[in-house]
Amino acid sequence: MTSTSSIRHPAASEVTFGLLFMFLSVMISPLIDIFSKLATATISSTEVAGFRFIIQSLTMLPFVFLRGAKIQFSLKQSWYHAIRGAMVTISMICFVTTLKVMAVADAIAIFFVEPIILTILGSIFLKETIGWRRYSACAVGFMGALLIIQPSFEQVGYIALLPVVSAFCIAVFALMTRVLSHREDPWAMQFQTGLWGIFFCAVILFFGYGSGSDIIDTAMPDLPAFSYLVGTGIAAAITGILAAYAYRAAPASTLAPLQYLEIVSATVFAWLVFGDFPDVLKWVGILIVIASGLYIIWRERRFASKPVSDTSEATRAP
Template sequence: MSSTSARPASSASEVTTGLALMFLSVMFSPLIDIFAKLAVVTIPSAEVTAGRFVVQALFMLPIVIWRQSFADFSWRQSLFHAIRGLIITVSMISFVTTLKYMAVADAIAIFFVEPIIVTILGGIFLKETIGWRRYTACGVGFFGAMLIIQPSFQEVGFIALLPVLSALCIAIFVLMTRVLSHREDPWAMQFQMGIWGLLFCTILLFIGEGSGSDLFDPVMPVGSAWFYLAGVGAMAAIAGIFGVYAYRAAPASTLAPLQYFEIVSATIFAWLVFGDFPNAVKWLGIMIIMASGFYILWRERRFASKPVSDTSEVTLAP
């Protein structure tokens, strides 16, 4: 997504276009997790993540070449990009592993504590002004997450905490992206993220070969597994492209609330494909997380010149 701090205010038609594109983005985004859940049955998490990076990078490459974004690469920031690539790799492997054992909607709902974590970390490390109301909303949001985690923890153990780890990694990724976003092209940043992520996945798969680990021991995909891997990467690329152009058309603070619709669309897709549907307690937790997130966004729009959750690069759920 492009930087919103320096561009002129969007017209009404641009905002409408941005909202439509963001809606498409959050509709496609859960399909990443649907394909990942299907793939991780027979393919280790790191290999699914590597497949996503490969397809996503191949989608980005012609765009980067066409836009001549290579000229915007900041090679002196390679260490910075490498750290971002490592963080996004840990986040994705954690989330894909979760999908093997948990329902898609539950995992995504827990992951959506990410904006709450961004708010807290932004106040600590970027010295964002965060009042007691938003901190209270963060606490309420975490309580909602616990309503989902607690029964899931009884079913799958510590696996239920992996979406929180994934959300923490994405929150750190978002803050690091904000530091760099005003100086580099968003397409170049996404392409470099994919290359570094693929490198780290390759290292993990090389080390894990023959270990028998369902996380890191690579296998040769067979049959429909190839389709699932391709689906993970293709849906990630499509959702990312829609997101990039959504944020070019409309302010992040306007579009951010639509991201929570991903929980709803994920629930619909998971019910259609796997027959999973949250129970009443989990729905309560989902509603609490969404309400706290909306409140935080509202406070940011009212009192902050730029929301702490605003970045210049698309950061969708893994």
């Protein structure tokens, strides 16, 4: 049980920076999915994930050295990073596989059970107190996402469940990022995640070679596909760093509702690239999602600016 005397309460400025970094992360994040969907026309889901990790790690490596970031390779820390790498690898493969048969925004809409999962996990494992307002914000944001996309399990079958698996893996990944970000440099941490992702994808592709599967087989990417893979890796590197700094500054449960804003940028990017223009009902959903995100920002800034008088409502992860 965490003692209230040892609990670290983030300052209002820390929460604000955490919210800002998460906002930027979710605005850029759909580019990963746009580039991935374009690449799946010619190569497998696991190959897309593997190239993403390779390019992401190569992109981040110069910054790790320039910052003089210390990469820890202790057995315990490596175990944590291996789990994070496995979670993000499974999530990436499941989600990219979904993108083969579903629109980007549809897949993201189903994926948005992740903030709710993260909020619940944060309250259980990080002892973060979750009030009814934050639960309400998550529920309202999720309903807004459903209005935008209206996903149909009848149309795509079991494939529609893969974003749920992806969401759970990312929730676990985000929870561990929240814990580790207080001990390690975010750049070094994300770099190690990329290395583990490369390892797991290499193992899967090794056993899947020659299978003919569009999920685990390998193929030489052509020039357009390679450019899409580069875009996927760079976008992943940027969003990963922003998210790491966000979780370092603010509680996971505070940041979770903001992730609904990703559906806004995803809808815009999907319209620009694939010509999917939202109808009136979807625009209503977008407004609901934006309102939900703005409310949680206002609520958390207001809460963080008050003196802590009731420890039962102010418990935060150390």
